Structures are given as structure tokens and as C-alpha cells.
Amino acid sequence: LHLKNQLSHAIENRQLNVVYQPIISIKDKRVNKFEALVRWNNQGEWVSPEEFIQIAEEFSLIKELGQLVLSQACLVLKQLKQQGFNDVVFNINRSVFEIPLNQSENKQWLNTIEHFGLQPSDICFELTESALAPDKRNNEILFNLLRESGCTIALDDFGTGYSSLAYVRRIPIDYIKIDRSFITDMSTNEDDNILVSTIIAMSKALGKKVVAEGVETKEQLDLLSALSCDYIQGYLFSKPLPAEQLANYLSQFN
Numbered sequence: 001l002h003l004k005n006q007l008s009h010a011i012e013n014r015q016l017n018v019v020y021q022p023i024i025s026i027k028d029k030r031v032n033k034f035e036a037l038v039r040w041n042n043q044g045e046w047v048s049p050e051e052f053i054q055i056a057e058e059f060s061l062i063k064e065l066g067q068l069v070l071s072q073a074c075l076v077l078k079q080l081k082q083q084g085f086n087d088v089v090f091n092i093n094r095s096v097f098e099i100p101l102n103q104s105e106n107k108q109w110l111n112t113i114e115h116f117g118l119q120p121s122d123i124c125f126e127l128t129e130s131a132l133a134p135d136k137r138n139n140e141i142l143f144n145l146l147r148e149s150g151c152t153i154a155l156d157d158f159g160t161g162y163s164s165l166a167y168v169r170r171i172p173i174d175y176i177k178i179d180r181s182f183i184t185d186m187s188t189n190e191d192d193n194i195l196v197s198t199i200i201a202m203s204k205a206l207g208k209k210v211v212a213e214g215v216e217t218k219e220q221l222d223l224l225s226a227l228s229c230d231y232i233q234g235y236l237f238s239k240p241l242p243a244e245q246l247a248n249y250l251s252q253f254n
């Protein structure tokens with residue numbers, strides 16, 4: 001409860017911070033996408049996002065947290081575009097509790113994006129499939145709301161939840177992000193290798209782009225490249241970067 005009060009205070013005072021991890025296109029070795037990842041330093045101590053996101057969900061702080069992350073990210077993205085990095089897209093993680101329940105909640109997100117002079121297509125929402133477990137909400141209606149908004153959608157942590165394939169079939173997603181746990185052992189574990197290649201083949205056959213998460217070694221990169229994976233993300237290329245370093249980082253590709 002103590003932590004919840006501190007989190008509530010931190011959100012109110014905009015004390016959360018956002019870092020941005022590059023997503024690399026394997027084919028042309030360029031970067032124009034970053035995943036926004038929230039960070040919280042609570043009086044000198046880093047609290048893991050897994051811990052405080054869960055608290056935020058439990059105590060109904062998640063929508064405010066999400067708005068804070070979205071507005072911080074939109075400000076940074078607007079500044080990058082003003083510096084000439086026009087085609088940059090930010091991926092924003094969305095808990096299922098943040099999915100708009102109706103047109104007016106959806107408008108709130110769109111208004112934030114518009115407020116910073118950005119287009120919906122400048123933002124991709126990453127949704128975690130495990131968070132999409134069937135509940136009272138009709139996920140298809142919600143996803144269609146998101147789709148109508150013009151933002152792209154990525155299915156995050158693919159392979160770890162359940163009903164993954166049902167979601168792929170029924171929901172209009174643009175990107176599939178293969179969970180890090182499959183990538184980690186793909187160079188040593190034949191089964192993981194088969195699973196990764198099958199996910200990539202399936203995604204491509206369905207017309208979706210594939211991102212491999214948690215790529216840490218050259219060996220993994222080479223395997224993914226041979227499998228025609230579209231994008232990779234991971235410490236091999238870069239850890240998440242503070243906003244101030246993005247322009248400099250992007251300069252190397254121009």
C-alpha cells in the first residue's frame with residue numbers, strides 16, 4: 001500500500017521516466033522504430049516495471065500511467081521529427097486495462113497524439129496477449145476501435161500466452177513480437193529453433209511483420225536473418241536509451 005501511494009504520487013508529479021529501445025530492420029540494418037519502456041526511480045531505488053505496472057493495474061492507476069508515458073513519448077517523437085527524423089515510429093506498451101472501452105476513451109488517446117502534432121500512424125501499440133485473456137470485454141470490438149484510430153498494433157510476447165493463434169486469426173494486428181524466451185536458446189535448442197522458424201513462416205504467410213525480442217548474440221542474429229525475420233530488438237544492438245540520446249543514435253543511419 002505504501003508503494004501504491006508512492007506510485008500514485010510519482011504519477012501525479014510526472015516523476016516516471018521513459019527510455020527507448022531501438023528496433024532494427026534486419027534487411028537494411030536501419031532503425032526507425034523504438035519501444036518506449038517506462039522507468040521509475042522511487043527515491044533513489046529503481047522499481048521494476050513488472051512490479052509497478054501490476055500495482056498500477058490493481059489500483060486503477062494504469063490509465064494515468066499510460067497517459068503519462070504516451071504524452072512523454074509524443075513530446076520526444078515530435079522533437080525528433082522537428083529535427084528531420086520524419087519516419088520514426090514509437091511503440092507504446094498497453095496493458096489490457098488501458099484499452100479504450102468506448103469511442104470517447106479512444107478519442108482521449110488520439111487527442112494526445114494530435115495535441116503533439118503527430119499522426120496515429122506514428123504510434124504502434126504493443127499489446128500483450130496474456131493480458132488479453134477472455135474477459136467481460138469484447139476484445140474484437142476494442143481492437144477494431146484501435147484499428148479505426150489509425151495506429152498500428154503489435155502482439156507482444158508472442159508464444160507465451162494462450163490462444164495466441166486465435167488472436168492472430170481474429171484480431172487485426174500488424175506485427176508479431178516473438179517472446180525473448182524462444183530467442184534465448186534458439187541457437188542451442190533444436191525445438192526452440194523450430195518454433196521460431198515456424199512462427200516467422202506463419203506470420204509472413206499471414207502478411208504480418210515479425211520482430212524477434214531479446215537478441216543478444218551474433219549467432220541469433222544470423223539464424224534470424226536466414227529465416228527472413230523482419231526486425232530484431234535486443235542488447236546485441238542496443239539497450240533502451242534515454243530520450244536525449246535518440247537524435248544522436250539516429251544520425252548514424254543517415
Ligand code: G
Nearest residue numbers: 036037038048049050053066069093094095
Ligand atoms: O523494460 P522492461 O523489460 O523491464 O519491461 C518489463 C515489462 O513492463 C515489459 O513486459 C513491458 O511490456 C512492460 N512495460 C514497460 N513499459 C510499459 C508501459 O509504459 N506500459 C505498460 N502497460 N507496460 C509497460
Ligand code: G
Nearest residue numbers: 037093156157213214215216233234235236
Ligand atoms: O514484454 P516486453 O517485450 O515489453 O519487454 C521488453 C523488456 O525486455 C524490456 O524491459 C527490455 O529492457 C528487455 N530487453 C530488451 N532487450 C533485451 C535483451 O536483449 N535481453 C534481455 N534479457 N532483456 C531485454
Ligand code: MN
Nearest residue numbers: 035093126156
Ligand atoms: Mn513490449
Ligand code: NA
Nearest residue numbers: 156157177213
Ligand atoms: Na515482449
